[in-house]
Amino acid sequence: MARDIKNDDSSLHPREDQPEDQPTNLSRRNLLKSAGLFGAAAVSSAAGTQVLAADSSSPVPRTIAIIAREALEVLTAEEAQTLEAICDCLIPSDGNGPGAKEARAVHYIDRSLASHNSGARHNYMVGLSAINDFARKTRKKPFYQLIRDQQNSILTAVQANKVDGFAPSASGFFNMVRSHTIDGTFSDPYYGGNQNFVGWDMIRYPGIRLSASETDVRQGASLEPNHQSAYDNQTYTKMISNMNGQMEGGDHA
Numbered sequence: 001m002a003r004d005i006k007n008d009d010s011s012l013h014p015r016e017d018q019p020e021d022q023p024t025n026l027s028r029r030n031l032l033k034s035a036g037l038f039g040a041a042a043v044s045s046a047a048g049t050q051v052l053a054a055d056s057s058s059p060v061p062r063t064i065a066i067i068a069r070e071a072l073e074v075l076t077a078e079e080a081q082t083l084e085a086i087c088d089c090l091i092p093s094d095g096n097g098p099g100a101k102e103a104r105a106v107h108y109i110d111r112s113l114a115s116h117n118s119g120a121r122h123n124y125m126v127g128l129s130a131i132n133d134f135a136r137k138t139r140k141k142p143f144y145q146l147i148r149d150q151q152n153s154i155l156t157a158v159q160a161n162k163v164d165g166f167a168p169s170a171s172g173f174f175n176m177v178r179s180h181t182i183d184g185t186f187s188d189p190y191y192g193g194n195q196n197f198v199g200w201d202m203i204r205y206p207g208i209r210l211s212a213s214e215t216d217v218r219q220g221a222s223l224e225p226n227h228q229s230a231y232d233n234q235t236y237t238k239m240i241s242n243m244n245g246q247m248e249g250g251d252h253a
Helices: 028-046 077-090 105-113 118-139 148-159 170-186 195-202 214-222 234-251
Strands: none
Touching (some): 077 105, 105 118, 105 170, 118 170
């Protein structure tokens, strides 16, 4: 259901005929919503320097809410707090709805570091420590206790490779976390993020459908969201189980 943006980069660059009083630094959140599901990946790799936390130029009231917290599998408590603050800067909530923090992107990343992203665990440990060390050195507080403008300033320096202590580099760490934050916000909730389908709702993705009528196709993103994981569908889970069984059989052949 995503919009094809391969030949349309208007969402990433201001048009020449744009009025001068119009903002030219589009927010990451608006870019993600306009680009759609596959556009999120494009923003992740191509537009980082333009849209880092642009939403936060005006303060957003932080409501107090009780969010169910899952037991951490890999990250320490301070690492999780620091990473959650970073994710919140990358895809912040705003007046239109929730962002990466509410989507529990950190839970996705923590679970991934215990499984398919286990090779990145060391880089996360070193990088999050480096960010807190830099924050304490320059602002006298850990990163997650700073105000948003100070957090953005530090992340901009990290993105520009101006902070030491990372493995393999500050900019490499920034790009990795940005990519994983997008994954955790927009991937299937089965993998630990996109809580309550807030990521799919953000980009108006109506959800997994194993079949679609002509009417469904015409409606596209206007379809009523079904808020179902692919793994809620027995046909899909049976197909995955069969594929895994064939792979295991091949390993023992």
